[in-house]
Amino acid sequence: MPRCPAGAMDEGPVDLRTRPKAAGLPGAALPLRKRPLRAPSPEPAAPRGAAGLVVPLDPLRGGCDLPAVPGPPHGLARPEALYYPGALLPLYPTRTMGSPFPLVNLPTPLYPMMCPMEHPLSADIAMATRADEDGDTPLHIAVVQGNLPAVHRLVNLFQQGGRELDIYNNLRQTPLHLAVITTLPSVVRLLVTAGASPMALDRHGQTAAHLACEHRSPTCLRALLDSAAPGTLDLEARNYDGLTALHVAVNTECQETVQLLLERGADIDAVDIKSGRSPLIHAVENNSLSMVQLLLQHGANVNAQMYSGSSALHSASGRGLLPLVRTLVRSGADSSLKNCHNDTPLMVARSRRVIDILRGKAARPASTSQPDPSPDRSANTSPESSSRLSSNGEKPLPTSSPGASSLRP
Structure with a gap:
C-alpha cells in the first residue's frame, strides 16, 4: 500500500468535484521562451519535508513538494527532466552571448558545452x-x-555575420x-535602420x-516612413486583395494613418485591382x-468610377445614405x-429624400456649353397655357405653337 505524504492527512478529505481550479498565469499556454517578460516575484518560503529538512523548489518541475534529489556532480549531464533546449537559452557562455543572456529568466545551465569554442562568433550567429x-x-x-537590448544584441550579431534580418x-x-503588429x-x-526591408x-x-494601417498604428507607420531609405518604400504596393x-x-477608419499617408504622397485616387474602387468609394x-x-x-475625385462604371454617388444613392448623398452633391458629384x-444614380435610388436631392441636382447639367432651355420655356408660357394640362398629365404646350397665338392680347 503506498504511503501518504506527510501532512496530507491534516487537510482532511478533499472533494475533487468542488475543489476550485488553480488559476493559471497569463500566457501559460505559450512555450516558456515565448512568454512576455515579467518582473520576478518574491520567492515563497521553502517547504519542510517529513524529517524537517528544507526541500528547495524547482521552477522547472512546477515547484511541487518533492523529496530532495541529489544533483549530479559538476561536469556531468543534467537529468532529462531538467534539460530545457530553448532557442533563447545559450548552450555555453561566450563573449557575445554571455551574462546579458538568456532572454528568459532561467537558471544558468550547468551541463557541459555543446559546441566547440574555437569560433565563438560563428557559434553565436548559428544560435541567433x-x-x-x-x-x-x-x-x-x-x-x-x-x-x-536583446534586439540590439541580435541585430549586431546578424550584421557581423552578414545575415539578412528578413x-x-x-506564418511568413x-x-x-511582428514589431509592427x-x-x-x-x-x-x-x-529598418539596420537593413530590414519594409517591402x-x-x-x-x-x-x-x-x-501598420490594419492595426491602426500611426506611430509605427511614422517610424517606418521616417526610417526607410528613399526609394525603398512603395506606398502604392497592393496586397493579395488588390488594396x-x-x-x-x-x-x-483611422484618420491619423490616412492623413499621414496623404502627407507622404500616397495616391488618393488609387483603385484596387479587383473592383476598381477608389478610397473614396470604399469610404x-x-x-x-x-x-x-x-x-x-x-x-479626391468625386466622380471616379469603378470597373462597373458606378461612382461614389451610385453607391450612396443605392444604399440610401442621405448625409453622404448631400456631401457628394455639394462637392460636385455628377448625377448624370x-x-x-x-443606370444613373437617380435610377438606383430607393429613398424618396435621396431622389428629391438628385432631382434638384439633375436640373442643372454638368456641361455649361449648351444653354438650359427650361427658363426660356417658362418665360414664354402664359398663365392660361400653364394651367391647362391634359388628362394624362402632359406638359402644357409653349406659346410659340400656332394655337397659342390667340391667347395673347
Missing part, C-alpha cells in the same frame, strides 16, 4: 539564426517580448512584421505599411462620413453619370 518548431528565431521572440517564420512573418515603433525604427510580404501579401495601404487605412460603402469629408478635403447597366 536557429529556428524553433514555429520557425521563430531568437530575434522573432525578442521582438514579441519587447526586449529592446527571416520568415512558418519577419521580425519587422505588436506596436513597437522603437523596434521598427531599429530594424517584405507576409502570407497575405501585405507590407509593413499595410500592417493599397491607403485603402486599408480607409477601411479601418462611402463603409458609411464613414468623416472619412469621406477628409478625402474630399484632400482633393451612367454605369455599365446604363
